[in-house]
Amino acid sequence: MVVDQGGFTDAARKMGISKSAVSKHVSALETRLGARLLNRTTRRVSPTDIGLAYYDRARRVLNDAGEADSLVTAMQSAPSGLLRMSVPTDFGTTLLSPMLGPFLQSYPDISVNMVLKNRYVELISEGFDMAIRIGDLADSSLRARKFAEASYRMIAAPSYLQAHGRPMRIDDLNEHRLLHYSNQASNNVWKIIAPSGETRQVRCEGWLTVNDGQSLLNAAVDGLGIAYLPSYLYHDALKTGQVVDVIPDLPKDIKxxxxxxxxxxxxxxxxxxxxxxxxxxxxxxGPDTW
Structure with missing residues (x-):
């Protein structure tokens, strides 16, 4: 306080105590540390080099303590403010959008900005509070909580399999029309788990390429080819028989x-x-029931 106010008199006035009391506190501190912290003249008081270093560190500690107090208060306060999150397009459109209403009604002081993106955003630099991600987490520095699982399968309409035959092995896919998701980060490759447990790569440049999972599902239902999709998209169509599991003997790919x-x-x-x-x-x- 003496350094901030530039002298004992102003510091005493700011703290509401006597000038002599401030001087005694500083002298006691210097005695305990065994070092002179302030240069005192009749006109001014200034910190010594040691005093300035001590002041900088003490100020940092006090600021951290103040922030900690504010943080505790905030953590105990009711949730509020703008929640900005990045969500994969298919997952957000199909599942999260219908859930936002009840959430916002339960937390009227929160507003939500849900950005639908089929790429991994940089949370801090792009200003997001959180994101939904499916599959392996590339950035291990982030905190994460798994709240569901989805299984991925190759699905097709019975009419397509009747017209083109059913592939019995992964290698047979080379002879089929594959419906490709253009935003895949895997360079147009499906990664399929073989019966042996190894991961096989299938080049999936096919008859139709689109950057929307629901459109791929629609194409599969219409008999245009084979799609590789998550269970939260194909579940209802599989249940009603609009599509079937193309190679059901393959191990489940659960993400x-x-x-x-x-x-x-x-x-x-x-x-x-x-x-x-x-x-x-x-x-x-999940992973199969949605």
Whole structure:
């Protein structure tokens, strides 16, 4: 306080105590440390080199303590503010959009900006509070919570298989019309788990390329070819017989569905509230049943 105010008199006035009391506190501190912290003249008081270094570190500690107090208060406050999240287009359109209404009604002080993107965003640099990601998590520095699982299968309409035959092995896919998802990060390759457990790569440049999973499902239902899709998209069509599992003997390819958010010891209340909401809503769902 003496350094901030430029002298004992102003520091005493700011703190509401006597000038002599301030001087005694500083002298006692210097005695305990065994070093002179302030240069005192009749006109001014200035920190010594040691005093300035001590002041900088002490100020940092006080600021951290103040931020910690504010953080505790915020963590105990009701969730509020703008929640900006990045969500894969298909997952957001099919599953999350219908869930936002009940969430916002439960938390009227939260507003949501859901950005549908089929790419991994940089959360901090692009200003996102959280993201939904499916499959392997490339960025291990982020915190993550798995709240669901989805299985991936090759599906096709019975009419397509009747017209073109059913592939019995992964190698047979080379002779079929494959419906390709153009936003795949795997360079136009399906990664299929073989019966041996190894991962096989299938080049999937096919008859139709589109960057929307629902459109691929529609194409498969119409008998245009074979699509490789997550269970949350094909579940209803599979249940009603509009599509079938093309090679049912293959091992299931199950991928986790995660909520990811920036690292840190504490989670913002608005983020924690939404992730807890997802965990409740998706409890008991997947990987095959949606």
């Amino acid at each position: 986790g569905v995660y909520a990811v958010y920036p690292p840190g010891r504490y989670t913002q209340p608005k983020v924690r509230a939404f992730i807890d909401y997802l965990a409740i809503r998706f409890s008991g769902i």
